[in-house]
Amino acid sequence: MKELDFLPEWYKDDKRRQSRVRKQYVALVAVFLVMMAFNATAIRRAGKAAAEMASLENHRVCSEAVVHEFDTLTKKLNLLKTRASLVEQMDSRVDIAAVLAEMSHIIGDAIVLRKVEIVAEPLGRTDPKGQAKGSVVRLAQEGGKSEKEALLGRVKFRIVLTGVAARPADVPDLVCKLAASSYFQQVNPLFYGNAKTQLGTKPAPGLQDAGTAAKTQSGLDVTEFEIACYLANYKEMEEE
Numbered sequence: 001m002k003e004l005d006f007l008p009e010w011y012k013d014d015k016r017r018q019s020r021v022r023k024q025y026v027a028l029v030a031v032f033l034v035m036m037a038f039n040a041t042a043i044r045r046a047g048k049a050a051a052e053m054a055s056l057e058n059h060r061v062c063s064e065a066v067v068h069e070f071d072t073l074t075k076k077l078n079l080l081k082t083r084a085s086l087v088e089q090m091d092s093r094v095d096i097a098a099v100l101a102e103m104s105h106i107i108g109d110a111i112v113l114r115k116v117e118i119v120a121e122p123l124g125r126t127d128p129k130g131q132a133k134g135s136v137v138r139l140a141q142e143g144g145k146s147e148k149e150a151l152l153g154r155v156k157f158r159i160v161l162t163g164v165a166a167r168p169a170d171v172p173d174l175v176c177k178l179a180a181s182s183y184f185q186q187v188n189p190l191f192y193g194n195a196k197t198q199l200g201t202k203p204a205p206g207l208q209d210a211g212t213a214a215k216t217q218s219g220l221d222v223t224e225f226e227i228a229c230y231l232a233n234y235k236e237m238e239e240e
Helices: 010-088 095-108 170-180
Strands: 110-124 135-142 145-152 155-165 184-197 200-204 214-216 220-233
Touching: 095 170, 110 214, 110 220, 155 170, 155 184, 170 220
Parallel strands: none
Antiparallel strands: 110 155, 135 145, 155 220, 184 220, 200 214
C-alpha cells in the first residue's frame, strides 16, 4: 500500500527553516552564556590583579620609606663615626686630676713647688731632623702673625717640677718617690743647688696689738731643684 503525502512543499520548507532558526538561537544563547561566564571570570581576575597591584604599590611606598630612613640613619651613623674618630684623635686618655692628686700625695710639707709644667710630646719615631713625628694642630694667635702647634690624640706628657726643698736630702727623696709611683717614669733631676729664700714679715714682740711695726726675718738656706719626668701612659718598644 502506498502512502500519500498531502503536505505541501512550502510547509515542509517552513518547518525546516524554523528548525534551523531554533538551532541558531540555541547556539547564540550558548555563545552568549559562554561570553558572560568569560566576562565574569575576567572581571574577577582583573579585580584580583588590581588588588594585588594596590598591595604591591603599598609595599613599594613602604620600601621607599624604609630605604629613605635607612639612608638617613646611615648618614647620621657616618657623621657620628666621623665625630667619634675626631674625639678619638683628640682624647689623650689621661686623667690630669688623678695625676695632680698623686703629686700632692708624694710631695711632702718640706717641699714647695714654684712651677709645674705639663708638656705634650708626640709618640713615635723621630725624623732625620731630630723632630718627633706626631699629629699636630696649628693654632693661630691673635692678629694672625704667628702660629703654635697643639698636640692631639695619643701623646706622652713631660712634667717639669720646679721648687725648693728645706733640706738637700729632700730632693733625692722626691726623685725616689716619683720613680716608685706607677704614675711616673723616666724621672731625672735636671738641676738642684743651694739658694736663699726670704720669709715674710711678722709683728715685732710687744707691738702685736698695735700692728703698725714689723721686722723682716733673715734669709733661710734651701735647696732649689728642677725635676723632669714622663707620665706612665705609654711604653717604648725597642727596635730589633
